[in-house]
Amino acid sequence: VALIHYPVLSKNGEVIASAVTNLDLHDIARTARTYGVKGFFVVTPLADQQILAGRILAHWTAGEGARYNPKRGEALALIDIQANFSDVCRAIEDREACRPQVVATSARIAAGTVSYPRLRDMVARGDPYVLAFGTAWGLAEDFIEAADHVLDPIGGQRDYNHLAVRSAAAIVLDRLVGNQNRLSFESGT
């Protein structure tokens, strides 16, 4: 999983670098750990934001927080702070000996998006995938166009589709790599 702070859209549709949000790191790390995700990349080109993310990480994995709540540190230990998305792909390639396929997520309805069952089957084959989530008002169009796949929006045709990125990441991971409860759910029994 990669949480992208650049290039993302502002409320007015401009491409910006967004600020790191403490609870994005906590919530998505806990979800990633629960669903067996191998790494959680926090991507920001801004040096001060890298330092902020690094401090949060150190507090919970080595500092006071690690003693107070070791389960939290176990989740946050999945975090890897990177300056840009190419470095994320390179880090995964180093680890997996294979370039990951990039899956962009978006709340917008578009042609050619991949469905959840299809991507679930693809992911189950074991090749590395990186799921990219945009902060602020979502991933920039150039990022989405460069991805290998774009996932169907969560809300489909719903009239309101403004989930927090923390909630979106939880729902997407549950749909793609959900557990036994889900499997019994899928078969409709």
Place this chain on the structure above:
Amino acid sequence: VALIHYPVLSKNGEVIASAVTNLDLHDIARTARTYGVKGFFVVTPLADQQILAGRILAHWTAGEGARYNPKRGEALALIDIQANFSDVCRAIEDREACRPQVVATSARIAAGTVSYPRLRDMVARGDPYVLAFGTAWGLAEDFIEAADHVLDPIGGQRDYNHLAVRSAAAIVLDRLVGNQNRLSFESGT
């Protein structure tokens, strides 16, 4: 949906009243609005916490926030602050002319819990249900025992099951009232 701040468990297993977290209100309201939930009850017996929740609500539904981001106000307008859970059930009964069935959520594995497909079928019949989520370390045992149903834990038998309540609410609503994407997912096509 009801977000319970009392009675919930502390880290050490004591029954406490927890503090209201700003992002719980935002994230769960946005998820509730996305999934067509009729009301989001924030339950706290503490007067100062009721005032805090009321201020957040007013900012986004009537104040500066409503002008800055009307979509956020549309979600937060679902919030109804209540001092205790009996008042939540009474408010739903007044609205629906029928007492709601109470569904408690828990991360603990227990006997007699209801599965997601079963509860999904029950909810689809149209009778009122209230889904209760615990803050802090989860709902107190007495609350769970008094509920009509207890939902299966999200993580099943996983070795790590420490989701944020914001993430848990998103996953549970997606499993229970998820959309077309989910329906095609369920049938495995």
